[in-house]
Amino acid sequence: xxxxxxxxxxxxxxxxxxxxxxxxxxxxxxxxxxxxxxxxxxxxxxxxxxxxxxxxxxxxxxxxxxxxxxxxxxxxxxxxxxxxxxxxxxxxxxxxxxxxxxxxxxxxxxxxxxxxxxxxxxxxxxxxxxxxxxxxxxxxxxxxxxxxxxxxxxxxxxxxxxxxxxxxxxxxxxxxxxxxxxxxxxxxxxxxxxxxxxxxxxxxxxxxxxxxxxxxxxxxxxxxxxxxxxxxxxxxxxxxxxxxxxxxxxxxxxxxxxxxxxxxxxxxxxxxxxxxxxxxxxxxxxxxxx
Amino acid sequence: xxxxxxxxxxxxxxxxxxxxxxxxxxxxxxxxxxxxxxxxxxxxxxxxxxxxxxxxxxxxxxxxxxxxxxxxxxxxxxxxxxxxxxxxxxxxxxxxxxxxxxxxxxxxxxxxxxxxxxxxxxxxxxxxxxxxxxxxxx
Numbered sequence: 544x545x546x547x548x549x550x551x552x553x554x555x556x557x558x559x560x561x562x563x564x565x566x567x568x569x570x571x572x573x574x575x576x577x578x579x580x581x582x583x584x585x586x587x588x589x590x591x592x593x594x595x596x597x598x599x600x601x602x603x604x605x606x607x608x609x610x611x612x613x614x615x616x617x618x619x620x621x622x623x624x625x626x627x628x629x630x631x632x633x634x635x636x637x638x639x640x641x642x643x644x645x646x647x648x649x650x651x652x653x654x655x656x657x658x659x660x661x662x663x664x665x666x667x668x669x670x671x672x673x674x675x676x677x678x679x680x681x682x683x684x685x686x687x688x689x690x691x692x693x694x695x696x697x698x699x700x701x702x703x704x705x706x707x708x709x710x711x712x713x714x715x716x717x718x719x720x721x722x723x724x725x726x727x728x729x730x731x732x733x734x735x736x737x738x739x740x741x742x743x744x745x746x747x748x749x750x751x752x753x754x755x756x757x758x759x760x761x762x763x764x765x766x767x768x769x770x771x772x773x774x775x776x777x778x779x780x781x782x783x784x785x786x787x788x789x790x791x792x793x794x795x796x797x798x799x800x801x802x803x804x805x806x807x808x809x810x811x812x813x814x815x816x817x818x819x820x821x822x823x824x825x826x827x828x829x830x831x832x833x
Numbered sequence: 834x835x836x837x838x839x840x841x842x843x844x845x846x847x848x849x850x851x852x853x854x855x856x857x858x859x860x861x862x863x864x865x866x867x868x869x870x871x872x873x874x875x876x877x878x879x880x881x882x883x884x885x886x887x888x889x890x891x892x893x894x895x896x897x898x899x900x901x902x903x904x905x906x907x908x909x910x911x912x913x914x915x916x917x918x919x920x921x922x923x924x925x926x927x928x929x930x931x932x933x934x935x936x937x938x939x940x941x942x943x944x945x946x947x948x949x950x951x952x953x954x955x956x957x958x959x960x961x962x963x964x965x966x967x968x969x970x971x
Contacts, residue, residue, distance in 0.1 A: 600860075606847070685848065686856075781851065807842075
């Protein structure tokens, strides 16, 4: 995930418990990294047409990503890794090493992936690279949050994806700013959150040449251009993570509709700085955007 | 700030069940991250596994001077049923130790054959298995 993770506990907790919470991030990354040739997910990419029994972490991450893919008609697609590699997004931000999968098809879709829930196996029907980047950070946050459940008041921040539980040290809901994509020193709004996650997606984090960036519409192979950022608030970080990426690809109208349908709240900012939100979004804000 | 409860979507239920399923798989994270690697290093002497393994799925990390190996070991009915190599960060490619998980399952022991030319990787692999099995025995 190449992300700085911080856990802020308001109150008492055991060091071992917090260590275990951090441990989930190391475990999930070791299983799911597209930038480590020997990770479990990358080895899965090389076995075609044969059911492969996988670990629970990998199976659940793929199962969830597949459900989001079906729900969005492929606007969100975990089979996009080959396309990402072809676009040059194959360098580990941590080690600087590049990983390439020459056999992987850039045209693979989630329909080339078959899950067997009874046996916890995954079969890929053509060479492809799974990109679980839009779900695994959220999954790790959710796993860490369950580890800390008995603490009640804490916040987990994994590179800007946040789960806020209970209250901050002042006994108030946690205050989480949503970064302005054009003005890094400013925030779009401040959210007051308790027992929910907030995740944002945007093209500003890893820009590439020609207006392209690290979020690609799997259906067209190009970076979507309508929005500059999306933010989703949901009870699960994995859900918020996936919905913010999917909504960014789908655009304001369809994206906000998707978020609303899944019982979450969201905010979408377009290039002309038009703001679209779900009906409930501003109830979570401390102050509306100026 | 009272909010009316809203119907949750299918994806929220699925995300919640994913967390439960991972916990049900019995991962044991008693010594995560750097702590596990530090502890496992230096405990690499091959050893037979006792008969008292608890069923579950255990994460292990092992280190040699060439890097780290992460494994997952599944124990079913007291026997090592599956071994996965999750990640290898050694300077050697993983395929030089690819045969080792099957050896562990077959022999039910960490006394795998060290791999010529990749002693560092196989040493780290054995350490990772031992770290995982320590949790199964604990």
